Amino acid sequence: MLSPSQRTCLYVAIALMETMTGRAQNTATSSLIVSMDVVSSISLEFVNVSGAGTQGTCSISGANTNAASVNFGIASLSGDNQSCVSFAANGSTSYTLSNNIYLFVTQSNIASGSYTLTASLPSSPPTGVTWVINSATLSTASTTISNGGNYGNNFGMYMQVTVQHTVASGNLSQTINLQATAN
Amino acid sequence: MNKRLVHLCWLFALLVIMFVRSEGAFAQKPSASGTLSVQLQNGSGLQMTFQSNTSGVSLGNAGTSAASLAFGIVSAYGTPGTGITLVNGTSTFTVSTLFNIDVQQSGLSSTSYTLSASLSAAAPTGITYQIDSATLTTSSQSIQANGVYGNNIVHTFSAIVSTAASGSGGPTTGTQLTSTINFTATAN
Numbered sequence: 344m345l346s347p348s349q350r351t352c353l354y355v356a357i358a359l360m361e362t363m364t365g366r367a368q369n370t371a372t373s374s375l376i377v378s379m380d381v382v383s384s385i386s387l388e389f390v391n392v393s394g395a396g397t398q399g400t401c402s403i404s405g406a407n408t409n410a411a412s413v414n415f416g417i418a419s420l421s422g423d424n425q426s427c428v429s430f431a432a433n434g435s436t437s438y439t440l441s442n443n444i445y446l447f448v449t450q451s452n453i454a455s456g457s458y459t460l461t462a463s464l465p466s467s468p469p470t471g472v473t474w475v476i477n478s479a480t481l482s483t484a485s486t487t488i489s490n491g492g493n494y495g496n497n498f499g500m501y502m503q504v505t506v507q508h509t510v511a512s513g514n515l516s517q518t519i520n521l522q523a524t525a526n
Numbered sequence: 527m528n529k530r531l532v533h534l535c536w537l538f539a540l541l542v543i544m545f546v547r548s549e550g551a552f553a554q555k556p557s558a559s560g561t562l563s564v565q566l567q568n569g570s571g572l573q574m575t576f577q578s579n580t581s582g583v584s585l586g587n588a589g590t591s592a593a594s595l596a597f598g599i600v601s602a603y604g605t606p607g608t609g610i611t612l613v614n615g616t617s618t619f620t621v622s623t624l625f626n627i628d629v630q631q632s633g634l635s636s637t638s639y640t641l642s643a644s645l646s647a648a649a650p651t652g653i654t655y656q657i658d659s660a661t662l663t664t665s666s667q668s669i670q671a672n673g674v675y676g677n678n679i680v681h682t683f684s685a686i687v688s689t690a691a692s693g694s695g696g697p698t699t700g701t702q703l704t705s706t707i708n709f710t711a712t713a714n
Contacts, residue, residue, distance in 0.1 A: 369634060369713035371572035373591035374646075377655070378704040379621070381687055381697045384601035451602030451619060452699050454691035 383453040387523045390447045392497055400443045401427035415440050420508055433505070437471075441503045448523045450494045455525035460488040460498065462521050471507035472515055476500045481519065492523065570633035574711045577678050582624035583609040595683060597621055602689055615686075622684035629711045631675045636713035641670040646706040652688035652697035655705065657681055662707060673711065 389411035395402040405411035416425030420438050423430040429441045448458055462476055463485045474481040476488050477500055492498050506515065576593035578585045586594035598607045602619040606612040613620045629639050643657050644666045655662040657669050658681055673679055690696035697703060 369570055369572060369631075369636070371574035371591070371629060371711045373574045373576065373593075373627075373709045373711075375576060375585075375625075375683075375707045375709065376592075376594040376704060377597070377683065377685070377707060378594070378702050379597035379685060380599045380702045381653075381699050382599055382601045382604070383699055384603040386603035449603070451689035452687075452691060452696050454694065 381452055383525070384451050385453070385458065385523055385525055386449045386451075387521065388447050390445050390497060392445050396427055398427055399429050399441070400445075401425065403444065413442065413444060415442065415504070418506070419512075435508065437505050437507045439503055439505045441501065444500045444502050445497045446500065446521065447497055448492055448494055450525060453525050456494075457490075457526045458492045458494065458523045459490045459526055460492050460521060460523050461485045462488050462519055465518050465520060468517055469510060469515065471510040472517075473505045474517060474519065475503040475505070476519075485522070488521075490526070568633050570713075571631070572634075572639065572711050572713060573630045573632075574709065575628050577626035577628055579609075579624035579626050579678075579680055581609060583607070585625060595623070595625065597623070597685065600685075600687065602687075617690070618686050618688055620684050620686045622682055624680055624682055626678040626680055627673075627709065627711075628678050629673055629675055631713060634713050636675075638672045638674055638714045639711045640668065640714055641673050641709065641711050642666045642668050643707055643709045646708055649705055650697055650703045652690060652692075652695055653703065654686040655707070656684040656686065657707070666710065669709075672714070 387409050388407050389403055389405065389409070391402050391406045392400065394400055401413050401415070403411040403413045414425060415428050416423050418424075418428070418430065418438060418440055420432050420435065422432075423440055427442070430438065431441070432438045446460075448460075450458070462479070462481055464474065464481050464483050467483055468474060476486075479486045479488055488500065489498065504515075504517070573591075575589055575591055576585055576587075578588045583595055583597065586596065597610060600606065600610070600612075600621045602612075602614055604612075606621060609623050611620075611622045613622075627641065629641070631639070643660070643662055645655065645662050645664050648664060649655050649662070657667075660667045660669050669681065670679070688696045692698050
């Protein structure tokens with residue numbers, strides 16, 4: 344037989360338990376399973392460096408992308424109308440235009456300390472026109488430009504095009520494909 | 527005359543008796559009565575489901591409380607899949623997507639809920655998970671303090687991936703990495 348005070352205590356305890364039970368029910372749980380497959384990757388971008396636009400280093404269009412362009416202007420044995428292009432006449436037989444182009448290669452999730460850079464032409468240039476990068480003459484075959492490129496550093500390509508005086512006037516625009524491969 | 531009156535009186539009395547008996551017979555037809563006591567207590571509870579966001583990755587088992595979110599193949603310089611945003615940082619890249627959480631309540635006077643989340647196990651090496659701006663761990667992290675019931679509330683799930691090589695602090699490459707995120711909605 345409970346005393347009045349004991350009965351009151353029991354009622355309070357029951358009420359508290361009901362309250363706690365009610366609170367525990369006022370939650371909802373759920374789970375979300377997230378999955379992904381991380382793979383290695385390399386980025387190659389053309390960049391404008393400090394001083395771009397001055398002679399020897401033309402500014403490129405499409406900087407910080409992998410599809411850039413540079414304008415070498417109109418050239419002949421008498422010179423080039425683009426001040427940023429270095430011009431040299433090779434006697435009266437040809438002229439050479441030269442310019443520095445920079446690219447920037449980064450890697451992600453690769454245990455590689457360097458990369459190999461190769462270049463190729465999608466189609467052969469007209470006879471009498473020669474394209475050179477860092478002393479390597481370009482053709483439709485892949486040509487190694489560097490086999491020890493450092494990630495995260497601007498890589499300078501000294502690009503030259505030599506045009507023989509026998510080449511007919513006209514558009515000599517050329518696409519050059521570059522590829523960086525992790526070593 | 528008096529005799530005839532007496533006969534009529536007896537006849538009336540007989541009819542009354544027959545009528546009363548007839549009524550009594552009707553009154554004695556079998557019958558039963560009962561009372562049904564129905565007990566019902568309206569409780570309170572919450573329900574939480576995941577929903578795909580139209581701008582995010584389509585969830586597996588959307589509309590349930592056990593959904594999946596597949597990023598597929600991710601890389602720093604690859605093309606992200608549909609609904610995935612890719613941002614490159616200095617030594618990390620982040621892939622993120624939107625998803626919705628819908629919390630419904632019943633029997634509550636509460637008008638909002640608190641959402642928290644935790645990882646069921648530590649995140650894979652080289653990867654950090656975030657919901658909105660909260661970095662997830664195996665401990666419960668508050669995601670939202672005042673979620674409104676009955677709304678598809680948009681959240682952002684982000685995976686911040688180290689660009690380091692596997693074995694040098696970066697994630698294992700070329701294999702599917704899976705983590706389970708547990709969410710809890712609690713009525714305020």
